[in-house]
Amino acid sequence: MTDEEATEQVREDAEETEATQDADAEEGDERAETDHLGPDSTQLVAEVAAQDAELATDLEGHLAQLEADKRGAEERADDLESKLKRNRADFQNYKKRAKKRQEQMKDRATEDLVENLLDVRDNLKRAVEDDHENVESLKEGVEMTLKELDRVFDDENVEEIAPEPGTETDPQRHEVMMQVESDQPEGTVADVYQPGYEMGEKVLRAAQVTVSDGGNGE
Template sequence: MSDDEDTDGVAGDGSESGGSAGEGADAADHDTGDAGGTRPDAENADEGDPDEDADDADVTTDERVAELEAELADREERIAELEERLDDREDRIADLEDRLKRKQADFQNYKKRAERKREDLKERATEDLVERLLDVRDNLRRGLEADHEDVASLRDGVEMTLREFDRVLEEENVSEIAPDPGDEIDPSRHEVMMRVDADVPEDTVADLYAPGYQMADRVIRPAQVTVSTGPTEGEAGEAGDDGEETASDGGDPEATAEEGSVEEST
């Protein structure tokens, strides 16, 4: 029995060994199968799913189209805003041009009215002056028609008429320009007629030929004058001699008194 048991034990061990070998072969086959099966999966992963790729492309295209449409809408809105602002500017420009034309027309009308008013004032002022001068003319005419016994009465009448005429000029703010000999020449108020020798400094008024007149600060007619070229040498010498004689005569009062007494006795 012991021998059979030993044989059975050996056989059992062989069976176990065989079972282990079979299990190792199955495991190897399984690993080989896994390795062989992994290669197609990797290829499928690399190739991808065509339907999924098409869907992704469609999504990307749709998003881009949406972005472009949104940008286009923004630009159209901006264009509409700019067009509205342009219309407002054009309306503003048209309004300003219209107002400018009206202002120009109003200014031209104002200039015409001012010119007419100035002419009316000038005519009325002239009429008023002529009306007052008519009184002077009437007085002159009456003076000529009246019988005068002597020249003195005629002179008195002329002087009275002249005073009346000067009063009219004074009321019009008209004054006479009448420089004295020796006054400086004023080109704006004096008109030089000629240059003459005179006993006044050179380039000064020698004599008044005709008086001038000015209204306020405006010269109506300049005074006509002659201008001195200075005294001649002979006149200067005579003036010096006269001065010396006067000085010599005034230096001896007793001689002068004696001459005076002799003349009185004679």
């Protein structure tokens, strides 16, 4: 071994010895500090460390539960959104079907009415085309046709609006043509110029009436 190598070896041994002495001194300081805290303090430190570990575990569990709840809420929200879309589509289809049924019912009602009026038209046509020996026979035919028409109106719940003289006027059902001299109370119906018709609660045509001026006609 050369002198340089011997010198380097001595230097390394000295550094290793110094590091060992520093580590022993640090360990001694830690033991001295622990001994200085005493056994109660040491136990307290251990308990705090255990509680911290337990709290950390609980926090991790709570966070995991929150994440699971979040995923569950998102899944339920997606499910509800899908149901809402289906319900909207079903409602639109229902509206289309209801509208179609309504149109079909309207068409069917019109067909039924026309079918019922066919016999009335046939009777009127015969009354016009047939030769009648006298006016009475023609009148009888017309009266029969009128009865047939009234029957159709009854079946369709159509009623005539023909107020009696002295009836209070109703702007929804009566159309006042003029004011005339009459012994009826002023402003009431004096006479019916043309009857009206209503179907159920719907006025098809208001009755045209004259109203009294409250005079006695003298």
